[in-house]
Amino acid sequence: MFDQAELNRLYRFCYSLVVNETAAYDLLQNSLEKFLKSDKNKENNLGFMYQVIRHQFIDDYRKQSKQHTIPFEEQDYIDFDVKTLESISINEDLTQQILEYLDPLEREILFYWAVEGYTTQQIAEMLAMPKGTVLSKIYRMRQRIKQQFNDPQDQASLHNEAHKK
Amino acid sequence: MKQSLKHSVQQHLNKKSLSSQQLKQLLLRQEKKYRLRKSYLPWFKIVSVAPFLMVSVVLSVYFSNSVFFSTQTLGQRIAEEVANNHLKLKPLEVNSNTLEGIIPYFDQLDFSPLSPSFFTLSKQNLLGARYCSIQGVTALQLRMMDYKTDKIQTLYETEYDKKVFMGFPKTAEEGKPLTIYVKGMKVDMWVEKGILFALIESL
Numbered sequence: 001m002f003d004q005a006e007l008n009r010l011y012r013f014c015y016s017l018v019v020n021e022t023a024a025y026d027l028l029q030n031s032l033e034k035f036l037k038s039d040k041n042k043e044n045n046l047g048f049m050y051q052v053i054r055h056q057f058i059d060d061y062r063k064q065s066k067q068h069t070i071p072f073e074e075q076d077y078i079d080f081d082v083k084t085l086e087s088i089s090i091n092e093d094l095t096q097q098i099l100e101y102l103d104p105l106e107r108e109i110l111f112y113w114a115v116e117g118y119t120t121q122q123i124a125e126m127l128a129m130p131k132g133t134v135l136s137k138i139y140r141m142r143q144r145i146k147q148q149f150n151d152p153q154d155q156a157s158l159h160n161e162a163h164k165k
Numbered sequence: 166m167k168q169s170l171k172h173s174v175q176q177h178l179n180k181k182s183l184s185s186q187q188l189k190q191l192l193l194r195q196e197k198k199y200r201l202r203k204s205y206l207p208w209f210k211i212v213s214v215a216p217f218l219m220v221s222v223v224l225s226v227y228f229s230n231s232v233f234f235s236t237q238t239l240g241q242r243i244a245e246e247v248a249n250n251h252l253k254l255k256p257l258e259v260n261s262n263t264l265e266g267i268i269p270y271f272d273q274l275d276f277s278p279l280s281p282s283f284f285t286l287s288k289q290n291l292l293g294a295r296y297c298s299i300q301g302v303t304a305l306q307l308r309m310m311d312y313k314t315d316k317i318q319t320l321y322e323t324e325y326d327k328k329v330f331m332g333f334p335k336t337a338e339e340g341k342p343l344t345i346y347v348k349g350m351k352v353d354m355w356v357e358k359g360i361l362f363a364l365i366e367s368l
Binding site for chain 1: 166167168169170171172173174175176177178179181182183187188191192194195196198199
């Protein structure tokens with residue numbers, strides 16, 4: 001059984017996926033039902049529950065939303081890490097907007113990194129993706145956030161960085 | 166105010182929490198499920214084991230019946246065989262009123278004839294003996310006369326071969342006679358010290 005702290009933790013994960021409080025609660029409720037039905041007493045219930053939520057979210061939301069396609073070349077390994085996200089400074093008031101701007105997978109990565117403190121390798125394991133794919137997504141997310149929300153000075157540095165690449 | 170993305174996201178998401186009503190609902194849902202699981206688990210076990218139990222019961226009933234059936238058949242067969250034999254009153258091969266006087270003649274037997282504990286052989290009623298067979302197994306028959314009733318009794322003895330007499334009742338194997346009435350005669354059969362005895366007398 002999940003205690004209050006764990007339920008809140010799971011709720012935050014749900015929120016990071018759907019960026020809406022009501023939808024997050026619905027997602028958590030549905031996932032909990034599935035978890036309870038599974039009759040599994042796993043050693044890592046919380047980890048298993050993250051997977052249940054993830055699959056439930058895919059079932060409920062991702063099918064309805066437009067898939068964000070990533071150009072093939074960006075799938076290649078890019079020498080970036082989640083730490084590169086740390087260099088981004090944003091205006092505090094923009095956090096909600098950024099979350100809404102990002103796609104669900106990007107938000108999920110952001111949640112694992114910022115809230116759960118996972119490494120790139122751990123995030124890749126949670127998402128069942130190659131580490132290179134996760135890194136390319138982080139790189140892309142960083143670009144998108146900077147382009148959309150940073151001031152002109154940051155934009156210029158981003159532009160230079162892209163040229164170097 | 167500007168701050169790192171990580172810190173902002175962390176702070177922003179950590180502000181999100183379930184209301185007390187939502188928490189209560191989720192905790193209650195879990196508790197209910199676990200309580201239900203605990204309460205129905207023994208029933209679930211019984212239900213899942215039930216088919217095996219039923220099959221076991223059916224099989225055991227079937228086999229016990231078939232053993233009973235075959236025992237009855239075997240007992241019946243022996244009873245009828247010894248009854249027919251008894252009625253023919255074939256000539257005795259040796260006449261003696263003691264078992265000790267009879268035994269030396271029967272040197273072709275694979276067993277040593279015994280005086281059963283269930284029935285007393287006395288000098289007064291033993292007439293003699295002859296070779297015979299029961300279900301194909303060489304046997305000895307002792308003929309006696311009950312002078313009180315003027316009725317002839319025959320006691321059959323043969324080696325108790327479990328392969329031949331498979332399915333013979335356990336009680337009879339332990340010396341408690343199996344009684345079968347056939348052709349107006351009473352046949353008692355029992356096993357004692359590795360010998361199958363059959364005693365037949367007219368009613």
